[in-house]
Amino acid sequence: MPVIEVEHLHKRYGDTVAVDDVSFTVEQGEIFGVLGRNGAGKTTTVECVQGLRRADGGTVRVLGLDPVRDRTEVRQRVGAQLQESQLPDKLRVREALDLYRSFYRNRADIDELLADLGLAEQRDTAFHKLSGGQKQRLSVALALVGRPEIAILDELTTGLDPKGRRDTWDLVERIRDRGVTVVLVTHFMAEAERLCDRLAVIDAGRVVAIDTPSGLMSRVDGETRVHFRPVDRLDDAVLTALPEVTSVRRDGDEVTVTGPEEVLQAVLSALAERKIRYAGLRVDQPTLDDAFVSLTGHAGAPPALDGRSS
Numbered sequence: 001m002p003v004i005e006v007e008h009l010h011k012r013y014g015d016t017v018a019v020d021d022v023s024f025t026v027e028q029g030e031i032f033g034v035l036g037r038n039g040a041g042k043t044t045t046v047e048c049v050q051g052l053r054r055a056d057g058g059t060v061r062v063l064g065l066d067p068v069r070d071r072t073e074v075r076q077r078v079g080a081q082l083q084e085s086q087l088p089d090k091l092r093v094r095e096a097l098d099l100y101r102s103f104y105r106n107r108a109d110i111d112e113l114l115a116d117l118g119l120a121e122q123r124d125t126a127f128h129k130l131s132g133g134q135k136q137r138l139s140v141a142l143a144l145v146g147r148p149e150i151a152i153l154d155e156l157t158t159g160l161d162p163k164g165r166r167d168t169w170d171l172v173e174r175i176r177d178r179g180v181t182v183v184l185v186t187h188f189m190a191e192a193e194r195l196c197d198r199l200a201v202i203d204a205g206r207v208v209a210i211d212t213p214s215g216l217m218s219r220v221d222g223e224t225r226v227h228f229r230p231v232d233r234l235d236d237a238v239l240t241a242l243p244e245v246t247s248v249r250r251d252g253d254e255v256t257v258t259g260p261e262e263v264l265q266a267v268l269s270a271l272a273e274r275k276i277r278y279a280g281l282r283v284d285q286p287t288l289d290d291a292f293v294s295l296t297g298h299a300g301a302p303p304a305l306d307g308r309s310s
């Protein structure tokens with residue numbers, strides 16, 4: 001059952017068309033990604049979903065409600081992350097949660113939430129003394145304090161170090177496991193690939209594809225490459241005879257075999273049958289990054305932008 005339905009959404013700011021015909025649905029209980037480069041229109045789209053912006057055209061339904069007309073009800077049932085500048089420096093973690101909790105009908109248990117988000121020790125810490133990762137987790141806690149049915153998380157891991165990022169990914173999975181539908185806005189391919197059940201790829205205000213990460217990757221015309229070093233003697237004909245193999249190359253003692261996705265299984269079976277041992281097995285497959293480039297015609301966010309703070 002869809003909990004969010006967006007149809008032909010349009011939104012412009014003056015002469016800038018930010019969202020130019022975006023449609024998608026989000027099913028209950030999934031982690032749905034909105035993936036695109038900076039300026040693609042992701043934030044504007046989710047702000048229309050939250051009722052923070054009025055669309056110029058199209059329709060948005062959230063839990064069967066109109067997010068602009070029924071904004072009070074939508075706010076009760078949809079949790080959104082706060083921008084960090086929206087909290088006063090001296091406000092303590094526990095005070096912030098108490099304050100935001102008072103806005104909601106359904107209130108989460110704060111001690112449980114603090115423990116769940118790894119913030120129990122910071123309960124009396126002032127906001128400005130929190131680390132980047134702790135601030136990020138507090139913003140997620142504030143999004144969950146009203147026991148929402150949907151959580152909208154925008155650029156959740158921007159600015160976090162690799163460990164902070166992995167911890168946050170685990171956290172998002174735990175949120176989903178509690179039955180909360182998650183909308184995850186990101187320009188970070190590895191995050192989308194790891195977390196999302198389905199993704200809408202947005203480019204220049206338009207949806208260019210909606211699919212599972214593996215569905216998007218399978219649309220790429222790339223080949224799987226299997227690399228290994230045979231320990232025992234291997235005649236290339238053993239590999240070239242396999243219907244799944246399109247090419248076999250030798251580079252020093254390394255063999256590289258290319259073919260469709262099934263080539264890995266075919267090569268491993270052929271080696272096992274002939275009891276040929278090997279070392280240094282590596283497999284290169286088309287990535288979500290490759291899919292993004294092929295769908296949008298440009299590279300994903302350059303790595304330098306992953307640490308930006310916007």
Ligand SMILES: Nc1ncnc2c1ncn2[C@@H]1O[C@H](COP(=O)(O)OP(=O)(O)OP(=O)(O)O)[C@@H](O)[C@H]1O
Binds near residue numbers: 019036043
């Ligand atoms: N308040 C605003 N006034 C004018 N233009 C805006 C405003 N907000 C966004 N835009 C423009 O609309 C377009 C879409 O912006 P939006 O923030 O929705 O994209 P985004 O995909 O979320 O990008 P980012 O990842 O950089 O936040 C961009 O060209 C942006 O410059």
